[in-house]
Amino acid sequence: MARSITERTDIIPVLGEVFRERGFSGASLSEITLRTGLGKGSLYHFFPGGKEEMAKVVLDDVADWFETNVFAPLRNTDDPAAGIDQMFKASLLFFRSGRRVCLVGTFALDDTRDRFATAIQDYFAAWIRALTAALRRCGFANRAARAMAEDVVAGIQGALVLARSQDDPATFTRAIKRLQARTRSTPAA
Amino acid sequence: MARSITERTDIIPVLGEVFRERGFSGASLSEITLRTGLGKGSLYHFFPGGKEEMAKVVLDDVADWFETNVFAPLRNTDDPAAGIDQMFKASLLFFRSGRRVCLVGTFALDDTRDRFATAIQDYFAAWIRALTAALRRCGFANRAARAMAEDVVAGIQGALVLARSQDDPATFTRAIKRLQARTRSTPAA
DNA sequence: GTCTATAAAGCGATAGAC
DNA sequence: GTCTATCGCTTTATAGAC
Helix, strand or coil, rough: CCCCCCCCHHHHHHHHHHHHHHHHHCCCCEEEEHHHCCHHHHHHHHHHHHHHHHHHHHHHHHHHHHHHHHHHHHHCCHHHHHHHHHHHHHHHHHCCCCCCHHHHHHHHHHHHHCHHHHHHHHHHHHHHHHHHHHHHHHHEEEEEEEHHHHHHHHHHHHHHHHHHHCCCCCHHHHHHHHHHHHHHHCCCC | CCCCCCCHHHHHHHHHHHHHHHHHHHHHHHHHHHHHHCHHHHHHCCCHHHHHHHHHHHHHHHHHHHHHHHHHHCCCCCCCCHHHHHHHHHHHHHCHHCCCCCCHHHHCCCCHHHCCCCHHHHHHHHHHHHHHHHHHCCCHHHHHHHHHHHHHHHHHHHHHHHHHHCCCCHHHHHHHHHHHHHCCCCCCC
């Protein structure tokens, strides 16, 4: 039986996991070779730019996933509350209830940020902007909506740190529940 | 003029900065050599355990700082509200208004966590426990205090991610202000 | 498209002179 | 206590056969 992975698109999720687990500088080509089952020759055939290109492609892939599964639903003007619920649902799913960290968040913390500055900046900016708009449509005042959006996005990122530090996914799911409750309550505040 | 750095305690803060900026795997001995102004011989004289010992010592140093400047004030039973205010003040100071990341948070996200699991777990557990107790003394119900404490600690960590992603310290200071306001309001909720 | 072999540089760590 | 020299290994990346 031949190897099933032959397409570039099949490699990207594996690359994502390695970068999430090891960080950019900690992800070695030897481990990527092992996890993908592909030799260096193949890897450089798919990604001539090496590790940096691999990470960039993964970042773009994550951005696409969030655009489709989070940002677009948030922009749905018909039912903004449903869009927000979808965001929390997608977050629980994507981050595997806190067992999986946010690649963009991991890259943001150390000097890896400087390598991918605009991708990292755009990801969070787009998230906050889309959520702010949805909250306004739900009745939040302009400034309150923006503040709440920053609180929610920061809250999710922080909950990932906390959950991993305690090695406890429940810490993440609890935090998500509370954030969701806040977005539903008192738009007048 | 002779070099001013000769004591181990003088090196620790520099090590902290390097680990914060590069992460554990990204922090190379050659950069540590450069930033401390000490050769490898001196470094291994102070830290026979190499990089791992350096990181452990920095983690312990951070834990000490927080014990003194954050956890102890939070445990002050006379004026719990003042303890909470001191926590926010110390956080703004320590994290340089979001220009400096949390070393423990950075270590928590990737596989560095497994190397220093208990130190990382204890740091956040101690923070949440001390803050929970202070909030209870301020009138929060048991469960609400714990929830709020988790929200605040996660909020600070997430705000660091966000501020760095946007390269904007104001994102951090704004988040701190909102978290502080939440700890002051409606203990009945 | 995938492999192995290899290059050149950097890594963490050690030895030993001073 | 600090240095330089060096070891052995891993790193990213390339070359070239198939």
